[in-house]
Amino acid sequence: MELFKSERLLYRAPEDSAEDKEFIHSSIINDNTIQTMSTMRLSRPANKSAADEFIKQMHGAVLGVLICLPAPTSEDKTTASEGSSSSTTTKPIPIGHMNIFYTHGADASHHRNAMIGISFAEGYRGKGYGGEAINWALDWAFMRGGFHRISIGAFSFNTNALRLYRKLGFVDEGRDREAIFHLRKWHDLVSLGMLENEWEELRSKQSEITHGGE
Template sequence: MTLCEGIELYKSKRLLYRAAENNEEDKTFLQHDLFKDNACQLLGSARLRRPAHAGSAEDAVKSFQSVLLGVIICLRPDTATNSEGPESPDTPAQKNKPVPIGFVSLSQQGPEFAHHRSATLAISLRGGYRGQGYGGEAINWALDWAFEQAGLHRVGLTAFSFNHRALHLYKKLGFVEEGREREAVQHFRVWHDIVILGMLESEWEKLRGFTPEATVVTPSFSSELGSE
């Protein structure tokens, strides 16, 4: 067997990751299942909460296609039929098709900042698929991609201080709290912090069990660490 045989670049235990396409299927998914979801609006962005206009999904697809990594998270066909989500596939054609449940992205400030080898991670899951470990599985996959494929040195993310569930997950996955923007977000007339977290390449290596003397690195895309 060669080094490349058996490697699943764009799959993990229950999920697969594909490019976002500027077609009706992806735009409908983003518009109706994510951007109109209350939890996504309340927890995913500090932007003023307003109804998503018709062009929001197309703008998002363009953004996913321009950042370092922007992929649609899908349930693999062999796991989608057992989903507890709101729209489990029921026809034979649907059962053989991956079910989109969210997105994960890694973005950088621009080409002039690339030498810092740092990126910001963002993730969102549709209602009915949260709390089942899919978020942790997708983040672990994105971290493996970031450090194994993109050669990054640091991956950061942020969360609102009232989003206790997300903060618990991120720290469980190995992210370290690095600081806070104090009272930077107003949530129903109460001020909250933006929590800044990060993971360094050396911390990821320790989590995956890599040692300094290792000469061959085994790809980690099938990692199941930290699922929640």
């Protein structure tokens, strides 16, 4: 099993390259949905230098990765639409990003408490990639990172995200009431978490289901 790969996805560090900066700038930072659903920053256009800062923050995270699809195979290229730029690429295709960072800063790392942040570019949402990537990150955090607790958050109006996080096994831990202003209404910031023993139990049950018929 490859460490930085899940069933359909690859995970790599972001580079200080023109390609990565362009992806972050156009498909993440300036994406309307991400600005609305995944950040508390005021929604407004971000300049090119914002991508530099974003990548710098990813480099400083405990784990900062670009979520990628594998490079197209020869068969994929043959069946791709003529004239499509993706039909000629030989590199993995970035479709999102994910960070694991200390909830209360590096000075509190001894508490082994971290948080996941994740978002996907337009066209790659609703395909099950989020659940796959988060499960990979949870396995990395508890098996490799030595963490005791992983948290994740969502705005109360982001019902799809909350449904996914609960399905993955995160437990509701609380909410900041009316902390988010969106479309002239106030919404809650919902906090969820998973402990390492809860993760162990989930993986044990999944293993029993997978190997139950053997």
